[in-house]
Amino acid sequence: MTLENAPLTPLPEFDPPGSPAIDVAHLVKVYKTTRAVDDVSFAIARGSITGLLGGNGAGKTTTIAMIMGLVLPTSGRVEVLGCAMPAQSAEVLGRMNFESPYVDMPMRLTVRQNLTIFGMLYAVPDVRERIEALAADLDLRDILDRPTGKLSSGQKTRVSLAKALINRPDLLLLDEPTASLDPDTADWIRQHIESYRKANDATILLASHNMLEVERLCDRVIIMKRGRIEDDDTPASIMLRYNRTTLEQVFLDVARGRAQESMP
Numbered sequence: 001m002t003l004e005n006a007p008l009t010p011l012p013e014f015d016p017p018g019s020p021a022i023d024v025a026h027l028v029k030v031y032k033t034t035r036a037v038d039d040v041s042f043a044i045a046r047g048s049i050t051g052l053l054g055g056n057g058a059g060k061t062t063t064i065a066m067i068m069g070l071v072l073p074t075s076g077r078v079e080v081l082g083c084a085m086p087a088q089s090a091e092v093l094g095r096m097n098f099e100s101p102y103v104d105m106p107m108r109l110t111v112r113q114n115l116t117i118f119g120m121l122y123a124v125p126d127v128r129e130r131i132e133a134l135a136a137d138l139d140l141r142d143i144l145d146r147p148t149g150k151l152s153s154g155q156k157t158r159v160s161l162a163k164a165l166i167n168r169p170d171l172l173l174l175d176e177p178t179a180s181l182d183p184d185t186a187d188w189i190r191q192h193i194e195s196y197r198k199a200n201d202a203t204i205l206l207a208s209h210n211m212l213e214v215e216r217l218c219d220r221v222i223i224m225k226r227g228r229i230e231d232d233d234t235p236a237s238i239m240l241r242y243n244r245t246t247l248e249q250v251f252l253d254v255a256r257g258r259a260q261e262s263m264p
Contacts, residue, residue, distance in 0.1 A: 030074045108147055
């Protein structure tokens with residue numbers, strides 16, 4: 001058999017049709033003697049908004065870091081848009097992004113300079129036009145040439161969201177996107193997140209302590225405690241199971257170890 005007629009080795013199929021946006025199986029992360037994430041499994045459907053809830057130290061941030069390929073699991077498997085993380089991260093990082101008000105951009109650079117740099121990092125082909133479009137959508141035109149460090153909290157949040165959307169991601173990971181915002185600005189941000197998801201059929205994983213925000217945005221809620229999944233269902237079903245009228249009441253029940261109540 002010659003090289004010319006030798007059969008080709010099939011290439012791995014990235015992002016196969018119908019696969020989950022995020023598929024996590026038996027995920028474990030151990031730091032010395034602490035199991036930060038302990039046998040966590042879930043699959044998140046394309047085009048959905050899923051809330052990842054839990055108190056401080058529940059394992060949310062570590063789980064998100066492993067999904068992003070930033071932290072190597074001790075054991076288990078993570079697939080994002082059909083690609084194994086972190087081994088195939090180069091195939092998928094350009095299709096995902098992350099937003100958190102706790103992660104600052106370079107303060108001395110202007111908003112336009114910051115967005116340009118991130119656009120170039122994501123190889124956005126029309127970065128100038130993309131920045132102009134985001135500036136219009138997120139009301140940034142008046143602050144594009146202002147140093148990022150001189151912005152208000154609400155302005156910084158809008159710029160951070162623009163950074164997260166610069167590459168038109170199929171998967172958006174949000175960590176407390178409306179923390180420390182006034183109710184009007186927070187509602188405005190939530191509306192834009194909803195609009196982006198619907199217009200682009202994007203998948204969103206939202207970590208938040210704002211239970212009203214989670215009730216409004218999320219199709220599904222995963223509650224973590226001490227590194228494990230405590231509950232996983234729609235917000236309405238979880239509230240029904242705990243015989244509560246709000247997710248905040250459920251969150252307190254889980255955090256304080258109160259058992260689910262039987263419905264009459």
